[in-house]
Amino acid sequence: MSASTGRRGEPGGPRTSASDERSVAMRTSPRLLAALLVIGLTMLGGTTAIAPARAQDATQIAGTAAVSGAVEAPRPFTAAQVHLMNVDKNVLFMVYTSGGRYRAVNLFPGRYEVTIRKPGFAAETKSLTLAAGSRETLNFSLRAEAAQPVQQGVFGFSSSIPGATLVSYDELYPNGPGRDLVVKTCVNCHGKNFLPSRPYHESQWTHFVDLMLSPTAPRGAMIPAGTLSTKDRETVIAYLAKNYGPNSGKRALKVDAAFPVDETVLARAMYIEYYLPLDQQLDAANQQRRTQEPHFDPEGNVWYTDRSIPNRIGRVDPRTGDFKDFTMPDPRADPHGLTVDKAGHVFWAETVGFHLGRLDPKTGSMIRYPMDSTGQSQGARGHTPVVDSRENVWFTVIGGDMLGKWDRKTEKARVWKVPTQGAAPYGITLDRDENVWFAEFRRGKIARFDPRTEKFTEYPALTQPTTIRRLGVDSAGSVWYGGFSSGKLGKLDPTTGRIVEYDIPMPFAEPYDVWPDRNDQIWISDGGQGGSLIRFDPKTEKFTYYPTPQTTDQPKLAITRDGAVWYTPRSSSKAAAGVLYPDVGKMTTFAAYY
Numbered sequence: 386m387s388a389s390t391g392r393r394g395e396p397g398g399p400r401t402s403a404s405d406e407r408s409v410a411m412r413t414s415p416r417l418l419a420a421l422l423v424i425g426l427t428m429l430g431g432t433t434a435i436a437p438a439r440a441q442d443a444t445q446i447a448g449t450a451a452v453s454g455a456v457e458a459p460r461p462f463t464a465a466q467v468h469l470m471n472v473d474k475n476v477l478f479m480v481y482t483s484g485g486r487y488r489a490v491n492l493f494p495g496r497y498e499v500t501i502r503k504p505g506f507a508a509e510t511k512s513l514t515l516a517a518g519s520r521e522t523l524n525f526s527l528r529a530e531a532a533q534p535v536q537q538g539v540f541g542f543s544s545s546i547p548g549a550t551l552v553s554y555d556e557l558y559p560n561g562p563g564r565d566l567v568v569k570t571c572v573n574c575h576g577k578n579f580l581p582s583r584p585y586h587e588s589q590w591t592h593f594v595d596l597m598l599s600p601t602a603p604r605g606a607m608i609p610a611g612t613l614s615t616k617d618r619e620t621v622i623a624y625l626a627k628n629y630g631p632n633s634g635k636r637a638l639k640v641d642a643a644f645p646v647d648e649t650v651l652a653r654a655m656y657i658e659y660y661l662p663l664d665q666q667l668d669a670a671n672q673q674r675r676t677q678e679p680h681f682d683p684e685g686n687v688w689y690t691d692r693s694i695p696n697r698i699g700r701v702d703p704r705t706g707d708f709k710d711f712t713m714p715d716p717r718a719d720p721h722g723l724t725v726d727k728a729g730h731v732f733w734a735e736t737v738g739f740h741l742g743r744l745d746p747k748t749g750s751m752i753r754y755p756m757d758s759t760g761q762s763q764g765a766r767g768h769t770p771v772v773d774s775r776e777n778v779w780f781t782v783i784g785g786d787m788l789g790k791w792d793r794k795t796e797k798a799r800v801w802k803v804p805t806q807g808a809a810p811y812g813i814t815l816d817r818d819e820n821v822w823f824a825e826f827r828r829g830k831i832a833r834f835d836p837r838t839e840k841f842t843e844y845p846a847l848t849q850p851t852t853i854r855r856l857g858v859d860s861a862g863s864v865w866y867g868g869f870s871s872g873k874l875g876k877l878d879p880t881t882g883r884i885v886e887y888d889i890p891m892p893f894a895e896p897y898d899v900w901p902d903r904n905d906q907i908w909i910s911d912g913g914q915g916g917s918l919i920r921f922d923p924k925t926e927k928f929t930y931y932p933t934p935q936t937t938d939q940p941k942l943a944i945t946r947d948g949a950v951w952y953t954p955r956s957s958s959k960a961a962a963g964v965l966y967p968d969v970g971k972m973t974t975f976a977a978y979y
Contacts, residue, residue, distance in 0.1 A: 445491060445520075446972065448494070448517045448518070449490070450492045450493075450494055450515035451488070451491075451492060451519070451520040452488075452489050452497075452520075453486070453522055453523075454486070454487060454522050454523045454524040454525065455486050455524045456486070456527060457527065458485075458529070459527070460529065462482075462505075462506065462527070464482060464483070464646045464648050464651050464932075465481065465482040465502065465503035465506070466502040466503065466934065467480050467481070467489065467499070467500075467501055468499065468501070468502060469489055469497050469498075471493050471495045472496050472498055473493075474495060475662065476706045477656075477658040477660070477934060478656070479655065479657075480655050481651035481652060481654065482501075482648070483648040483651065483652035489655065490655075491969065493706065494519075495514065495515065497512065499511050499513065499523060500525075501525050501527060504535075504643075505530065505531070506529060506530060507527065507529075507530045508525050508528070511525070534551045535639070535640045535641075535914075535936075536637050536638065536639065537578060537640045537914070546635060546637045549581075549582055549635040549637035550634060550635065550636050550637070551636070551637055551638070552636050552638070552639055553638075553639060553641075554577070554893075557577065557636055557637075558572070558577075558628075559628055561624065561627075563621050563623060563624025566620060566621050569850055570597075570612060570621065571597075571625075572870070573850045573852060573870045574607065574870070577893065578637045578638055580625065580629050581628075581629055581637060581638075584629055584634060585630070586630065587626035587630070590626050590629070594618060594621060594625070598613065598618070603764075604809075605807050606807055607807065607827065609806075609828070642891060642914070644891070644932050645890060645928075647929060650967075651931065654968070655969040655972075656931075656933065656934050656964070657703075658934055658935070658961040658962070658963040659701045659961055659963070660961045661674045661691070661708060664710075667695055667712070670694070671693050673693070674691050674693040674960035675692040676690070676691055676954070676960050676961065677691070677692050677720070677955060678721070678769075678940060678943075679942075679951040679953050679962055680723055680724055680731075681943060681951075681978060682700070682725045682729045683725075683727065683729055683978075684729065684976075685976025686701065686702050686703070686976075686977070687700060687703060687964075688700045688725060689723070689962050690720040690721065690722065690723050691710070691720070692721075694716060694717060695712050696712070696715070696718055696720050697711060699711065701962050703964070703976055704975045711744055711749060713742065713751065714742070714753055715735070715737075718735035718736075718737050718738030719735060719736040720733040720734065721767065721768050722768060722769030722780075724771055724778065725772075726772050726776050726778075729746060730744065730745055730746075731743070731744040731746065732778050732791075733770070734770045734780050735753075735767050736766045736768060738753070739762070740753040740754060740767070741753070741754045741755075741770065741778060741789075741791050754791060754797075754798055755798060756789050756800065757787075757789070757800045758797040762785055762800055764784070765782050765784050765787060765800075766782065766783050766785065767781070768780065768781040768783040769781050769812055769813050771813050771815060771821075773819050774819060775793060777792055777793050778790070778791040778793075779821050781811060781812070781813045782800060783809045783811060783826065784809075786802060786806060786809065787803060787810065788800065788801050788823060803832060803841060804841050805825060805828050808825035808828045809828070810824070810825060810832070811826040811853070812824045812854055812855030812856055812898065814856060815858075816858045816862055816864075817858075817862065820833050820834065821833070821834040822864055823856070824853040824866060825853065827852060828845075829849055829852060829853055830844060830846065830853070831844045831856060831866055831877055833879065844882060844884065846871075846875055846884065846886070847885075847886045848868055848886060850870070851868040851869070851871040851873070852868070852869045853867065854898065855897060855899060855900075857899050857900040859901040860903075860905055861905070862879060862880070863876055863877065863878055864876070864877040864879060865877075865899045865900075865901060867896025867897060867898070867909060869897060872888065872889050872891075873887065873888065873889065873896070874889055874899065874907070876923075889909070889919070889928065891930075893913045893914065894911055894913045895912055896911050896913075896919075897912060897938060897940055897941075898939065900943075902944045902948050902950075903944075903946060904948070905923065906920050906923075907920070908920055908921075908942055908950050911939075912939060916932065916933035916935060916936050917930050917931060918930075918931045918939070918952065920967065931965055931967070933952075933954065934954075935954050935957035935961075936958075937957035938954075939952040939953060939954060943979075945977050945978055948966075949964050949965065949972070950967070951963065952964070
């Protein structure tokens with residue numbers, strides 16, 4: 386039994402066994418006895434409609450419900466996840482235990498399936514129905530079971546490699562001639578699970594290495610000229626053929642380290658994931674959909690790109706859980722990023738179609754604009770857009786190494802070639818002076834473009850080689866970035882050019898997006914450990930982890946003015962638009978506003 390103190394039903398309160406609940410019931414009034422009997426039946430696995438409580442929770446949004454309870458286990462545990470699935474709306478609410486107790490507020494009314502998830506334990510799923518205004522209790526007892534090994538996150542559209550054997554890093558990349566070269570040139574870009582999951586013949590490895598070196602390849606030379614000598618090339622091919630040949634079998638990186646969580650912090654947090662519906666006709670060939678980026682409109686809705694076929698632009702109303710999808714004119718153009726202007730028009734960038742798209746949600750009309758109105762950049766690949774104060778749309782071009790601008794007045798787009806060949810411009814943002822900042826993914830640089838002088842300035846990250854996917858600018862003008870392959874958080878002072886990097890305190894971290902909130906707390910999306918949002922306090926240099934409900938990466942963050950952190954779990958088993966409320970007690974609305 387926990388010795389922590391606190392009121393019953395609140396995080397930090399005492400854990401209570403079933404016998405304790407019965408002894409309390411024996412000393413209560415007949416009315417309370419009846420209520421406890423209903424709850425007891427629910428705990429036994431039945432489905433029961435529970436009447437509203439008399440008083441609404443002090444932090445509860447009107448029309449919602451709350452559930453709290455105790456979680457017992459045969460051995461100590463910390464920060465178990467409590468999953469409350471609203472089966473009527475297909476919306477998941479998730480909170481954490483603290484001191485063996487949990488508390489979930491602001492739940493939509495409806496039918497729920499509730500269970501506990503914690504490695505090394507199992508729990509039954511219990512059902513209940515919540516009415517608006519209700520506050521109810523639901524307790525759990527965990528059973529011990531063998532903990533399942535965790536695979537290091539996989540970049541892309543899958544959170545795991547089917548049929549792969551999980552092994553340690555040194556087993557995955559054995560010592561020997563060529564290992565350091567392979568890590569710097571191949572693993573740095575493709576990730577740690579890419580090579581071991583492809584048991585190729587030496588001739589195939591030779592083909593792919595030469596493709597990465599070729600300046601005439603579809604995406605240019607992925608490995609910069611001068612990186613590998615002729616001897617180095619032979620050493621790399623020999624290492625790949627020896628360790629990842631046809632008989633090597635699929636392998637993936639096993640992650641043994643647990644997240645360094647703080648129960649007292651997590652006790653205040655809540656995740657919500659709104660799961661995308663599958664259309665019987667459009668998704669007949671899809672097992673799931675693939676959300677990529679979230680963005681808010683002026684009405685508090687959350688928009689996303691959907692890269693499943695057919696491609697769609699969609700929105701969810703967080704207040705109701707209702708979805709609306711718009712199938713793109715080119716259903717295979719592959720929308721990556723999107724943004725929303727002041728009028729609520731949605732712009733998306735196509736990686737295959739090399740067009741910038743525009744949707745008017747009121748009429749459903751869609752227009753596609755070439756990213757280069759001169760027609761001279763055929764075959765390039767768009768990436769991420771952002772809107773400036775004049776409602777022009779800036780965008781990155783990952784395939785073709787360009788930065789682009791769509792002009793609001795002329796509705797024409799032009800592009801500028803970035804200085805570094807093979808840079809692969811990725812995430813993009815604007816500072817308060819409307820300089821354009823973007824990440825050079827493959828070359829590990831942060832770049833600034835001054836629209837007034839049309840001049841580029843590039844800043845190499847301290848740790849090299851590395852890849853950088855996204856960046857953000859805080860209120861003081863400092864630029865924050867994540868070293869995706871180096872596991873670093875970086876800060877650039879544009880006035881001095883000084884860069885500071887911080888080690889993210891988990892092995893094999895992969896910081897994808899880095900975004901400051903209104904208080905200049907830095908939020909990081911990290912899929913390297915199986916999925917977590919991380920808060921970094923620049924004053925204390927402390928990292929705080931919020932493990933996600935699903936195993937996934939999160940390619941892009943969007944933060945509301947109230948501090949709610951929205952994300953899209955791209956490689957998860959269930960496509961969603963998700964949000965973390967770091968302190969649910971401060972939550973006043975489900976709507977999302979910048």
